[in-house]
Each structure stands twice: as structure tokens, then as C-alpha cells.
Amino acid sequence: xxxxxxxxxxxxxxxxxxxxxxxxxxxxxxxxxxxxxxxxxxxxx
Amino acid sequence: xxxxxxxxxxxxxxxxxxxxxxxxxxxxxxxxxxxxxxxxxxxxxxxxxxxxxxxxxxxxxxxxxxxxxxxxxxxxxxxxxxxxxxxxxxxxxxxxxxxxxxxxxxxxxxxxxxxxxxxxxxxxxxxxxxxxxxxxxxxxxxxxxxxxxxxxxxxxxxxxxxxxxxxxxxxxxxxxxxxxxxxxxxxxxxxxxxxxxxxxxxxxxxxxxxxxxxxxxxxxxxxxxxxxxxxxxx
Numbered sequence: 001x002x003x004x005x006x007x008x009x010x011x012x013x014x015x016x017x018x019x020x021x022x023x024x025x026x027x028x029x030x031x032x033x034x035x036x037x038x039x040x041x042x043x044x045x
Numbered sequence: 046x047x048x049x050x051x052x053x054x055x056x057x058x059x060x061x062x063x064x065x066x067x068x069x070x071x072x073x074x075x076x077x078x079x080x081x082x083x084x085x086x087x088x089x090x091x092x093x094x095x096x097x098x099x100x101x102x103x104x105x106x107x108x109x110x111x112x113x114x115x116x117x118x119x120x121x122x123x124x125x126x127x128x129x130x131x132x133x134x135x136x137x138x139x140x141x142x143x144x145x146x147x148x149x150x151x152x153x154x155x156x157x158x159x160x161x162x163x164x165x166x167x168x169x170x171x172x173x174x175x176x177x178x179x180x181x182x183x184x185x186x187x188x189x190x191x192x193x194x195x196x197x198x199x200x201x202x203x204x205x206x207x208x209x210x211x212x213x214x215x216x217x218x219x220x221x222x223x224x225x226x227x228x229x230x231x232x233x234x235x236x237x238x239x240x241x242x243x244x245x246x247x248x249x250x251x252x253x254x255x256x257x258x259x260x261x262x263x264x265x266x267x268x269x270x271x272x273x274x275x276x277x278x279x
Contacts, residue, residue, distance in 0.1 A: 001077070004084035004148045011087030011144040012068075015094065018137050019064075019246075026253050033260045040267055 053252055060249040063242035067093075067235070075235040087145045089235055092218060093243035094138040095163075099201050101131025101247060102170065106198035109191035121187035122262070124194050125177060126254035128170050130247060135167045150214065159215035162207040166200040173197060183262070 071089045078085035105127040112120035142160070143153045154160065173193050180186035208215045218228070218236070228236065 001079055002082040002084075002148060004082040007144050007148050008083035008086055011084065011141045012090070014140050014144065015087075015090045015137050016068075018133065018140075022133050022250070026250075026257060029257050030260075033257065033264060037260075037264055037267075040264070040271060043271065 053249070053256070056245070057249045057253070060242070060246040063238075063245050067239040067242040070235050070238055075231055076229065078232075081149055084145055084148055087141050089239040090243070091138055091141040091145060092236065093239040094134040094141065096240055097243045097247045098131045098135035098138055098166075099205060100244065101127045101134065101251070102166070102194075102198055102201050104251070105131065105194040109194035112187055112191040118183060118187055118262075119259070121183075121190055122255050122258045123251070124187075124190050125174075126251050126258055128173050128194065130250045130254055132167065132170045132174070133250075134243070134247070135163065135170070139163060139167065155214070157215055158207040158211040158213045159204070162200070162204040166204045169197045169200045 067089070071086055075086065075089075077083055105124045108120045108124040108127060112118075112124060146155075147153050173190070176193070177186060177190055180189055207213065208217050
């Protein structure tokens with residue numbers, strides 16, 4: 001059997017890493033939008 | 046448009062658990078392929094990412110059609126969100142495929158028909174996202190996006206059938222005749238669980254992204270209104 005464990009680890013690191021990074025991006029974007037909205041509402045007041 | 050829904054956190058949690066379950070099953074309860082070794086296991090999430098990428102582009106074309114027929118901007122938001130999420134899964138598919146190819150084909154990349162067509166598909170949708178940013182008017186942007194998503198979808202069947210109709214070294218799981226990968230029942234169950242998990246994950250990410258896009262648009266309008274009233278008052 002071929003010894004391909006390093007490629008297996010690299011493959012899943014990329015898959016789970018990119019999915020995790022995208023989820024983090026969505027979370028940070030959501031926080032940024034909330035902050036901007038709050039700041040806009042404060043300006044209105 | 047509001048995507049506030051109590052079901053979305055539940056759907057996200059369910060998607061996370063499904064992906065975790067598929068990962069654990071792939072890791073501990075699926076046999077190791079004898080020739081390729083452990084790297085063959087990358088295939089379960091690689092193929093699931095490819096499936097979801099194509100599904101997302103199909104969905105974006107359907108949302109585009111719905112926008113053109115109903116002229117409701119919520120379909121435009123869904124079109125753009127679906128393209129972005131589809132692109133994420135397509136990039137995952139391409140990179141994981143390259144990592145699998147290195148020990149199996151002895152190269153990171155080759156201009157095989159399947160690899161070439163999937164690259165064309167990815168660039169088609171990268172161009173969609175770049176061009177969309179260049180249109181400021183929301184109605185023109187929505188019309189452009191809808192037509193682009195429908196026409197751009199042509200790259201998806203091209204990619205899907207490339208490994209079936211053209212001479213290729215890329216393995217085919219179903220419908221490839223002699224070139225079919227012969228997966229045993231345990232491997233097939235893991236594959237179907239992964240496909241299901243990624244599909245649910247796609248729906249959850251699509252709804253989250255669409256909700257954020259709608260919020261961003263709403264915020265832009267509020268900002269414009271606030272600026273307008275400020276100028277008017279001054």
C-alpha cells in the first residue's frame with residue numbers, strides 16, 4: 001500500500017481550513033454590519 | 046428582504062454535525078483503498094465539494110430565471126450568494142484534487158479535459174463576481190447577474206460530461222462504464238453521507254450569505270438616505 005498519509009492530512013487540512021475560513025469571514029462580516037448599523041442609528045439620534 | 050429565521054441556527058448546527066459525522070465515518074469506519082493508501086479518503090469530501098459547487102451554480106441559474114420572471118431583488122441576492130458559495134466549494138474541489146493527484150498521477154496538475162473544464166467553470170464564476178462589483182445600479186446589476194448566471198451555467202454540464210465523453214485520466218464514480226471506480230458498499234455509504242452533509246452545509250451557507258448581503262444592501266440604502274438628508278439639511 002502506498003504511503004500517502006501526508007497528502008491525506010494536507011487534503012483535509014485544506015478542505016476543513018477553507019470551510020472554517022469562510023465561516024469565520026461570514027461571522028466577522030456579520031459583526032461589522034451590526035457595528036456599522038449601530039453607528040448609523042447613533043448618528044440619526 | 047429578511048432572512049431572519051429561527052431555523053437557520055438549527056440548520057447550521059445540523060450541517061456541522063453531519064459534516065463531523067461524515068468525517069468520523071470516513072476516518073474510522075471506511076476501509077483504506079489498497080493501491081492508493083490513505084490519500085484516497087480525500088475523495089469523499091473532494092467529490093462532495095464538486096457536487097455542491099455544481100449544484101450551487103445550477104441554483105444560481107434558477108434564481109436568475111426567477112429574478113427575470115418576477116423582478117424581485119431577493120432572487121438577485123440569492124443568485125450572488127449561491128455563486129460565491131459555489132465558488133468556495135469549487136476551489137476546495139480543485140485544491141483537494143491537486144493534493145490527491147500528486148502521489149497518484151505523480152503531478153500536481155495536468156491539462157486533462159476534466160481539470161481544464163473545471164478551471165474554465167471556476168474562472169467563469171470568478172469573472173461573475175468581479176463584473177458584478179462593477180455595476181452600481183441594483184436593477185442593472187440584478188439583470189446582468191441573472192443573465193450571466195444562466196449563460197455561465199453552460200460551463201457546468203461541460204465539466205460534468207467531460208470525464209464521461211472525452212478521453213481522460215480522471216476517475217468517474219458513476220456512469221463511466223469500464224472507468225468506474227469500484228467502491229465497496231462501506232465506501233459508497235460514506236460517499237452518500239458526505240454528499241448529503243455537504244448539501245445541507247451548502248444550504249446553510251447560502252442562507253447565511255444571502256442574509257448578510259441583504260443586510261449590507263439595506264445598510265447601503267440607509268447610509269445613502271442619511272447622507273442625502275444631511276446634504277439636504279445643509
